[in-house]
Amino acid sequence: MAVDREQVLKEAAALLTRRATTSMDEIARAAGISRATLHRHFAGRDALIKALEEQGIAQFAQAVDRARLAEGDAVGALRRLIGETEPHAAMLAFLSTENQLFEGGEINAGWLELDARISALFRRGHEEGDFRIDLSPAWLTEALYGLIGAGAWAVHEGRVARNDLNHSIAELLLGGIRRSMEK
Amino acid sequence: MAVDREQVLKEAAALLTRRATTSMDEIARAAGISRATLHRHFAGRDALIKALEEQGIAQFAQAVDRARLAEGDAVGALRRLIGETEPHAAMLAFLSTENQLFEGGEINAGWLELDARISALFRRGHEEGDFRIDLSPAWLTEALYGLIGAGAWAVHEGRVARNDLNHSIAELLLGGIRRSMEK
DNA sequence: AGATTGTGAGACATCGACGTCTCATTCGGG
DNA sequence: CCCGAATGAGACGTCGATGTCTCACAATCT
Secondary structure: OOOOHHHHHHHHHHHHHHOOOOOHHHHHHHOOOOHHHHHHHOOOHHHHHHHHHHHHHHHHHHHHHHHOOOOOOHHHHHHHHHHHHHHHHHHHHHHHHHHOOOOOOOOOHHHHHHHHHHHHHHHHHHHOOOEOOOOOHHHHHHHHHHHHHHHHHHHHOOOOOHHHHHHHHHHHHHHOOEOOOOO | OOOOHHHHHHHHHHHHHHOOOOOHHHHHHHOOOOHHHHHHHOOOHHHHHHHHHHHHHHHHHHHHHHHOOOOOOHHHHHHHHHHHHHHHHHHHHHHHHHHHHOOOOOOOHHHHHHHHHHHHHHHHHHHOOOEOOOOOHHHHHHHHHHHHHHHHHHHHOOOOOHHHHHHHHHHHHHHOOEOOOOO
């Protein structure tokens, strides 16, 4: 009887990631509950989205914590970041696209903080001479999100094996396409 | 007086890429015209989307033609591709995401052909020893789209200068982040 | 059994976006 | 300079989604 809130959010994330216009009725039926019950647990569509964002940001924040971005050199930190983030690639893709349609609403503070932490990693890479200075931290941050999103989709479509995702993103970002670049 | 149809479609692509629910009114105002005029040029929302797809694919195809992917080495061809594609970055981002959303219907044949041509370039880079073999053509194609999309949005948001976009995408894709990699 | 709580089904009003329409204004060509 | 075409502003009616509400039923607890 008791509605499983986590399960509802999981179903909602799956549907909304695929189609942002999914109706409350569709979400409710996908979760196996009635629209009325869905509204009893989430004040409205906005509340549901917000709950999704918070859960997603919390997961992403934990991943960033585990990556220990301040330790070691920037290259290793970036590798750890990609490794920890990869399991939540789909959620992150949802967040990065959903979060950038702000237009008036306040951007989630947690998201801004995560954005800043990742930018700081790229800046550190610049300062320590590990990353090329002609690519700005802002661009690299956007590029990272873009590659993760592209990777999530490629895995979803079967064009890239899930086991290869981590390596594909990290190597492309760090070393580029060129063959001559060793390790 | 004459409405710049291309410009309208370009703005529409930039907005619809990030938020599929962008209203006709928002698109109209972003393009600097009234909602009435927008409806005079496009029968409706569906017609606008369809026109976007067709024009986008046509422009992208022309860009790919101009890039002469079969000439010279794969590195130069990829640089040309990015250079020719960059002006239509917003449009391309819209196309690649739009092709993700739909399910069941038929994927535009023109898009599939373009996809194949890009993949072929990366495959050539592998065969000629210019590109690393551990990154598959399918992944590199998706990554290219992802980076172009991320770049288009970054420019739209003012986080990257339009003049830097070409260089940012090409260098990241070809050389990666690492500083030690020369040229 | 009785009471309490959660749920499903559906009615209902509201809201925003869409598509169509009219009318005054403005731009550009002849 | 004048006239036709294009545009902007806005007024509708329509439709789908939303959020609230009521009522009946089922599950759980005492």
